[in-house]
Amino acid sequence: MKKITHLFYIFLFIINFQQLYAQVDVVYNDLVWSDEFDANGAINATNWHHQTQIPAGGNWYNGEVQHYTNQLANSFVDAGFLNIVAKKESYTNQGVTKQYTSARLNSKFAFLYGRIDVRAKVPVSQGTWPAIWTLGKNINEDGGFFDAIYGTTNWPACGEIDIMEYGITPSQPVNYIQSALHTPSSFGNTTNVGGINANNLGTDFHIYSMNWSPNEISFLLDGVVFYTYNPAVKNVSNWPYNAEQYFLLNIAMGGVAGTIPSNFTQATMEIDYVRVYQNTTVDTQAPTNFTASVGNITSSSIELLLNADDNSGTAKYDITYNGITVSSTSASGIQKSIIITNLLANTNYNFSIAASDLAGNNYVSNPILLNATTLGNLNCSGTDTEAQQGAFSIGYTYDFETISTDVKITFEMLDTDKVGVVAFLWKQSPFGETQMTNVSGNKFTHTLTNQLIGTTITYAVKFAFAGGLSVTKYFNYVVGDNCTLDNHIVTNSLDFKFINPVNDFLEISLKNEIDKIEIHNMTGNLVLKTSLDTNRVDVRNLSKGIYILTVYSENRRIVKKMIIN
Template sequence: MKNTIINKIVLSFFLFCQIGFAQVDVVYSDLVWSDEFNTDGAINSNNWFHQTQLPAGGSWFNGEVQHYTDQLTNSFVNAGTLNIVAKKEPYTNQGITKQYTSARLNSKFAFKYGRVDIRAKIPKNLGTWPALWMLGKNINEDGAFFDSNFGTTSWPNCGEIDILEHGITQSQPDNYIQSALHTPSSFGNTINIGGVVVGNNIADNYHIYSVNWSPFQISFLLDGVVFYTYNPDVKTPNNWPFNEEQYLLLNVALGGVAGIVPSNYTQSSMLIDYVRVYQNTIVDAEPPLNFTASVGAVTSTSVELLLNATDNSGTIGYNIAYGTSTNGISGTSGIQKSVIISGLNPNTLYNFTVTASDLSGNSAANNPIVVGATTLPNSTLFCSGTSSLAQDGSFSTGYNYEFQTNGNDVKITYGLLDTDKVGVVAFLWKQSPFSELQMTNVSGNIFTRTITGLTIGSTINYGVKFAFAGGMSVTNYYSYVVGSACMMGTSQFSELNGISFPNPVSDIVNINSNITLDKIEIYSLLGNLVLKTETNISSIDVSSLSTGVYLITIYSGTEKITKKIIVQ
């Protein structure tokens, strides 16, 4: 059994190295705490604590209707698997009778920074709310394991990291999971959320749900692939309370936000194969070397800083201070890091104080480096407008757009005007050849991205995908002449917009069109071409594709249109 466990850990770690490490900012590789659930019976009391004390008032938060118990029927280990069982049964405790029971486990281990992997099957029964999550060790919550010795901070000031939640997003497709961050600046119905539809049924198949938490960002992964990253440009206690130890919670709630529990409900189980926490434990006494900081591209509203250093750990932490703002980011040893400081005032001198350190806190000997730059005067070489036109999805109000030339660069800014969308992120879409680039959030729902090294007089074509909780909407492509004030056109492609096809699909995409089509291409969301046909243009066979979301591009003459398609 022991050799089997070691082999499982080595294999999963190897797979994560191949898939996930390249996507996170800091790689954590040393297993520091785990529970493999190899002993049948009660849970390991050295690792876990049953949180059963009711909050003041006698009901759990969010309108939940269950008692959390330490009964063996609600949490136990069997055949190498932890079972957390939510059941319909009358149960009286603390003088209160409820009709449902479940279990809420606190880990007796807390840590700051690292990666958590949890391999689990997640119940999908209506009215259930299974969750894998974390809270600050300093939370003042009566009945929690760490409260009596460390509970000094109220929620959400302690910070909450939800690795996985299911059951509270009924409007989403089947097998949709959500991750979220709760901070003083956004809590409860937080806007800090990401989600993904899992290809294989989450109730019948094990998946690895992970969070990678560094001093710079928090990334959520499904089976080793990042699907959401939280990384405020400027971190404050209001949006980043994640600099203290946190502990793990595993539970299945019932009712409340998850909806009414059906009358025929009997029980459901969350099965957990293992819980593993990784950190980097090797003592590092070597400081970063060869630290340099200089100014790159400057516009009227932004300054690019070019940072570099080397360190034996492989990761450099840079801290940038200017005025009352600070910005912490990570970089790779020996590779120049470009940082765009945006939202600046035109024709203004800014001094940036930059320091470099490694993850052990060792500082570069030449800290700090102070670099100055004066932003350019306001440029008149820009075009802007407001629209509600969409090539995919729709806009309830619309969006603003602006293209601004600075030298050989064009700064593209889009602002979403819709107020009914939360958790908004934006991606810049290049029309041809298609590519997708994440945009930087300036403030609110305003996003920007600068395209560099362009030729004055050339024409560029870009649109923006706004992704948000519950879906996405994509603007039309807009054509802009670099260096112009102002020449723009809207790539509406009225005839191509009339094309339709079933969505979602499973085998064959049948195209309904009144015009002649020349070619169909299907791309992954990373921009990789996965299918193409130039014959029998009325359809394309997608049965070879894995379940997921793709982009389908349809060509007619010199025009084309790109839309989202879901393959089941």
């Protein structure tokens, strides 16, 4: 390359390698394909295919208004850069006349797992939609390079990975770029979206990367991960990413990218290089020093802490419980925290955990067996930030209340940067979606009728708004439970009483003898325990906040939320 010396490239690779190692689950080291764009003139026909055939109906998708051409004016190499140029010009092809031209390039190279780096400067002109992305090699799309031989699968079942898109997020700042994934479970206005601001987007070059392993896909800007897609349980609906993909470079015009100004003449995306890395060395060594233990426990989740060494630099873990298998990978010798969510409250779970590497070499003493029990139901009400799809900038509140045999569910989005918010209640199994009633602002409610007292129900809420979606985690709630916070004396059938909130001392009134008292924080950690028969506990060393109080008495357990002032 013409810009920096090979020695400096080696230095940059070492720095990026170290940074990637700490962020992604698999580090890919071996350059297997690249185009450095060193030869001026037409693009390298060995590497690239011009996709120009218009889809049925005479128009490209998403309301786009351009012709893609193989004209030298729309795609060429100059001074070490590939130029993709969108132009305002009348152009007739395939019997259709359009007022804009551009280029859409398919790589003639496809790969399964690895990292792709593209150093590029993208246009920010209104109405343009520059993109760096991939499609499954098996896509049935007339005119695509691989279609004639491999095109057996329709979109989105082939899978699409958008590494970088610009111009289709009008609610975001000028320098905002987006990454997205389209699968049978979420496509079009997909919820599998991440984004970040790229400084001086229209004037500076940035490195746009996608790191793809068998377990997760991460997106990076200039070597820093900003979004990772990793469904806990993968299937054909949410993970079509187990077959080869090829990459595309293009600029679309209009449609979802917005109105094209009347004074628009042309816009250019400049690309310095495209590089693909994989690991090509055959690995025959199995992982060693595999350990597994239980971490934090809540009423709906159990954390597993896993660690193993492997010569390849990557360890793979397969966790099986209740007929479900969850797989994840991690850097060798670095503890991996895997949180198993959507569990039932006060329920015992057995986990079988096996360690291997990406070459299929198994730890000699697989599996390790672990056992843990979730805490009592704590999901009556509270505040959270966790999202299973999309993201929350501030978070949300939730409240479950049993009224006779009905359950009133209320959620409020606390984010202030979302507009046009509507809410839908998601039932986990069998899946169902019900629109909720707006109470005020971004607060929504829905009542489930004729519920069976003592059963566990599992629900989440999808907040839809201008430009996207955010979905809360699933909450387990035991119908009939009343674990909401009370700012007065709490009682139950055992004549259990305490003053809530608590100041320096927790004072409990209970007619039966107390066997022990435990206090957990909201992440499930035990922060105080006493086995003395006492009704007065010193809590002055605990920070202000919300805790879970558990009192054991005569083989019975009382669980309440508690505030410490």
